[in-house]
Amino acid sequence: MTAPASNVIASVDLGSNSFRLQVCENHNGQLKVIDSFKQMVRFAAGLDEQKNLSEEAQERALSCLSKFGERLRAFRPEQVRVVATNTFRVAKNIGQFIPKAEQALGFPIEVIAGREEARLIYTGVVHTLPPNGDKMLVVDIGGGSTEFVIGSDLQPTNTESLPLGCVTYSMRFFQGKIGQKDFQAAITAARNEIQRISKLLKRTGWDFAVGTSGSAKSIRDVMFAENPQEADITYAGMQKIAARIIDAGSTKKARLEGLKPDRLEVFAGGLAVMMAAFEELDIQKMMVTEAALRDGVFYDFIGRQLNEDMRNQTTAEFQQRYHVSLNQAARVAETAQHFMESICHAYNTPVQELAHWQQYVRWAALLHEIGIDIAHTGYHKHSAYILEHADMPGFSRQEQSILSLLVLGHRGDVRKMAEPINGNQMMWFAILSLRLAALFCRARLPLELPPFTQLRLDEHGKGFMLRISQSWLDEHPLVAGALEYESEQWQKINMPFTVQPQ
Template identity: 80%
Template sequence: MTTPNILASVDLGSNSFRLQICEVHPNSQLKVIDSFKEMVRFAGGLDEQKNLDEASQKRALECLARFGERLKGFQPEQVRAVATNTFRVAKNITDFVPRAEAALGFPIEIIAGREEARLIYTGVVHTLPPKGDKMLVIDIGGGSTEFVIGSELQPALTESLPLGCVTYSMRFFSNKISQKDFQAAITAARNEIQRIGKMMKRSGWDIAIGTSGSAKAIRDVLAAENPQTHDITYEGMKKIADKIIQAGSVKKARFSGMKSDRIEVFAGGLSVMMAAFEELGIEKMTVTDAALRDGVFYDLIGRQINEDMRDQTTKEFQQRYHASPNQGKRVAAAAQKFMESICHALNAPVQELSYWQQYINWAGMLHEIGIDIAHTGYHKHSAYILEHADMPGFSRKEQHTLSLLVLGHRGDIRKMVDLVDDQMMWFAILSLRLATLFCRARMPLELPPYTQLRSDNGNGFILRISQNWLNEHPLINGALGYESEQWQKVDIPFSVQPQ
């Protein structure tokens, strides 16, 4: 078993998979004690239908198994594995992820593009303090490119576009490279960047910073060609492109500053970077070694010291959609009490209860955000927002879980039958439904002593509650009768047992 101050991040990119292990020192300083990188070329396994072929899956699973061997002895709270663009776009990824998690030994979070951008920026801002300068950060990955602008700990703008060194190399540079190929790649990338260009230029920046493999490879080649060069410039990139075109391939150009594992994907990354310089009017770019994995570490540290980005996002969503924080707190607190009661009765593991209590809290705080769209069927609007919105700190799987909880918290329970396949999810949905039922008056409400939610020998649920209290709250008493009818529809008996 490893010590608690040892953390690990797993970055499953479209080009390479990385495992980094760090020791956390006082003041959240990180010391790298081990790192592994494998060029899996995951995006290279996508066919025209966006399905991953068997060869790419095999390479990925073998790599993850090796990572898993190194991570033996780590606790779940010490490891965070994030997956990026290829995991987002692959049509058959749902079948692959369980195999990947089994090989690694830890859950894998598929993060949205803007969440990837936020984590990249988090890594940059913690390792390269801006000193008040507004930064434009560009990270060219294997399948996507992230653009971020910010000067504080949290970014002001985050964008992710489907431009990658692997995908562009495969699309435009699979044969002998010509001037026409380079121009086609740059034009295609500029067309994508144009979508965000006006907004980015309106915001403005003081310095441009490149991160990750493509930016570092371009910098290294430029430095090898001209030792006085420390930054990336358009003129420098143009000379590199001309040399590649003249030679006909990156390999034949024989760049002394290029690592062998970058040769196959260098032209794609170079064309995307040139397009970014052209479209955004960038004059020069500094390169930092900070990357997504660093942001994952600092985000993980924040969760351990109760500075969880997910809590901040929850508060921001309440404000954005004008949801009552007080009502959210009431519902969340009541739902957590019901969930705790039933889990204790079933002797559920403490870790599992803690896991679901977290989701119940977020769901309770956010269950009414859809009211800002329409009161009728607001739970459906809330669920849609939670499923599809950019929510910094949350993975797609976490958003899906929240969406299901909120969708099920009111209305006909039959809609959840084909969506829920986990017993604990049913417990959480019932807890949230009861909480909203008891808190419907939107006023402080104390549940009577000895109120308990219990399992009826695995055949359903029993709510034990004071008969006198029910007599004093006839509306809630009537609503509990309706709730009992709802659970009968899905063959999960729910009854009230007055005390």
């Protein structure tokens, strides 16, 4: 099967209500949609009280992903980005599901944090609806979470994500006959959640409000069908829709003109959340845009291809925030990448996979000392904690976990890494490369490795071997001693590390 042209890219948005696949041609930053698929998977509806996904929900999802996988079969890894949202974040058994999902789809899945989801949504909106210097409030009601973003240019100033969505609220409040008390209970519950961020958002302020995604569009469509002169969402208009649903006893019986059949089961929940947002944030009216998370993924994707990767900007901001020595970080990064390239070439690692891991090694090296800003003792643990739990725009949760593990493992007892790494060979390569880089750069002075310094697998393929000049080691006894300690560390986990002087 012939691979698509290099300017063809695809995004997959695994939401709590629907899964979407969109294929676009990139013409110098202008996107042209050439194919799209959408399936209402109702993934969040499969969560039980313990936050475990049912087998039925998993089967629905896998069936959809197999279809997406067929469409993407000829695509190269660099042409596809897959992001997953709230249900993937909260499901306790998602770890068992993701490998099956990735196998069905054929591409890795990024579970993105709520604020990263908010940033990507805003990225999609700001590229399709430029605010021209005015502040805009973007509200995106998804299946399991709602994102609130304020911004006036390409980067938002506020990004928030709350656990309320059209699927979860429809299941929680609107399972039987819908009455006035049900609607009020749903609105009150949503307002209680939004109160956590309302003061901050109001303090920042905005000039106009924008709604995105299915719930906002459905509410707009129903209001437009009732009154074609009204193009925006208003509170009065939503009150009329809610009254019709309450009088009829259900969304289906209300026979709302303009409402698509696939939104019937989740419309009331989305409406209640939107009414709560209007009440709590004093929103007067809201325009609706077709832009959504998938558009933000595309524009962020293009930015990465143009060497404008948001992850690099985040890394630089973290270095500044935590007062990192830029010269030392750069030295460690360059040395770590040298060792990583050396061992991966010896292992015949595919070029694409090497490039992928070289990025992780570089980011980890640039950020490995951020914990020193908290305390020098055990700083690698502080660094790892920050990288695991901080909001890092551009990075997925999986990427943050990888960086956290690399930084945690760059010094100290290697045995602590055996369980979390669980046999991932590329992770071991990266950790050893970072450990050696920190070791060689310990003097915090400009470093030039001796010629032909190479990191290799040993002859049995179960350990590592470092080839280095004996005369250089003689001139650097501190490094030589540290290498002996390193050898002792790797022996503890039956992965021998030996130094072979040349």
